Amino acid sequence: MTITAGIDVGTGAVKCVLFDVTGEDASWLGKRVDRVRRRDPMKLAEEGYAAVLEEAGLKPDDVAYVATTGDGENVAFRTGHFYSMTTHARGGVHLKPGIRAVLDVGSLHGRGINIDPRGKVLSYKMTSQCASGSGQFLENIARYLGVAVDEIGTMSQSADDPEAVSSICAVLAETDVINMVSRGISTPNILKGIHMSMASRLVKLLKAIKVAEGPVLLTGGLALDTGLVAAIQEDMTDQKMDLAVEASPDSIFAGAIGAALWGAFRHQKLAQIGQLAQAS
């Protein structure tokens, strides 16, 4: 039995998970997500870690490996750090065994990751620095429209005549949205248009890395946005990509899960060669 923690420090949220890994079996001991909202992500990581330990009734000494991912390189009590591609791939395979690609859509970036059945990254591509394919952009638009983030998916799926939005630039897209509002376009149609714009960018990532087999798992903070999932599926169909896109209720934890599982793997490997790393 190896207890490991995974901490995914994202731009929009800090996710912490605790796992008990025995051989091939991995079971949840705790999970927590905190929106950053201008707070110190390192402090949130500390609090989140303490919370999952409390949830599991464990102490820091019980944890064999604290693995960070995302922007977690500065988490002082980490044992090791893994990169987002690596952890989302592994977390994705844990959440949906059999997937062959991961589409990680977070606050700042979108990433298409082509993986093998073990969760090894074969190739990947990220959105460019422009934020128009990201969660932050969607959140901004929702705020302008006065829509709660949780309502975005349902509203988008009720659209009857979606308006196209620039898929190149977040600034242009925001201007588009302002124009739409002044033209009286309904909120569902605007949101659906934004989802279509984002989906178009994200599917391009999958095409660029030549994802030929599915299913594709959506991970990251936007995986729970049913409107985005639907728009991605529709875009794939339009592009004649015979792939299914799925999401898990725990997709937001994919990075943290992957970190925790890779942490367990590393702990066992280091134990075998007598070189266990120690978290401070």
Added chain:
Amino acid sequence: MSTAPIIERCREIFEDLDFKVVRAWKDAEPGRKVMGYMPFYVPREIIHAAGMLPVGVLGGGDQLEVIHGDAYYQSYICRIPRSTIELGLTGRLDVLDGMLFPSICDVIRNLSGMWKLMFKDKYAHYFDVPQNFDDGVGGAFYIEELKILCRDFEEISGREVSDEALRRSIAVYNKNRRLVNQLYDLRIREPWKASTTDVYLILRAAMVLPVEEHSDLVREYLAAAQDEEKPMRDNCRIVLCGTFCEQPPLGLLRSIEMAGCYVVDDDFMLVTRWLLDDVPLEGDPLENLSDAYLHHSGETAAKYVPDVKTKGLHLVEAVKRSGAEGVIFASPSFCDPALLDRPMLQNVLDAHGIPYTSFKYAENSGQMQPIREQAGTFADSIKLWSAA
């Protein structure tokens, strides 16, 4: 004692583009002279024996805005000569009484000529090193080169470079090299105790401090670092290769470390450990320095390897010696020696099954995210998918 104040001092020295430490040394006694030098190697022992302070000039880093320097070079030339010219033209190198331009590449060789034209009242010398390692050929040539240095330095300093003075200086540098090697050994043993950022800053201090003072500093750091409790991370161990001339920004080194890599060997500031063994104190000191260069020195792209079968084996040896799991080739953009050497070195690593990744930088590179991603995924691939 903590390492923090030592590193803080080194950082201040590193960030000071006005060479205040050097100015203070020079002002402390009338008549003191300072000799600048560029990478990768000069026999600092001779400068020291002439009573002068050797000062490594490694470009302007990421804090210097190059305005004049760019006018002297085409866009496909690296940045170190531009920022060195900038340092010169803005008066920051006025403290130097001369400059040595070692034989590292055409750009630096030509810079020696430009320096003579731009700073006519200052000594500037292209320091050639042998690419033939036969004592009777390369050795004879090199000894003549060293004699030229002795003669020139005597003239500048007004002090005889006697054999006895040379032996004393050789002894001082032997000691400093041993301490620097101890620092590298500590980093191999416990890289979490001596970070590469620390090691780098300590070596940068060696570029401007009197060698005796630097030896004390290294000794203090070693004592403090060994006593400090720092956690061992689950990082992979890598050798950094290609940084021997234009310097990587400190942020790049920090990014590599943050990305999950312990750098356990590198090739920056090779002048501090170019000679692999103590230079003997008995016998003719110039012959001893020549013998050390020909037969007991390191390898880098600027040094010819006569036997092609041995090309790159020094890197394999460095990987083995340091227990590294891979190599990161970080080379300055447009660095002919590093970038022309890289494919040959990569072939050797391929043949030995050693993983590597490669990227380029400039001394003023500011965007580290791509480097973090690349170094991080490389570290992950080693930790998760290597056979070991």
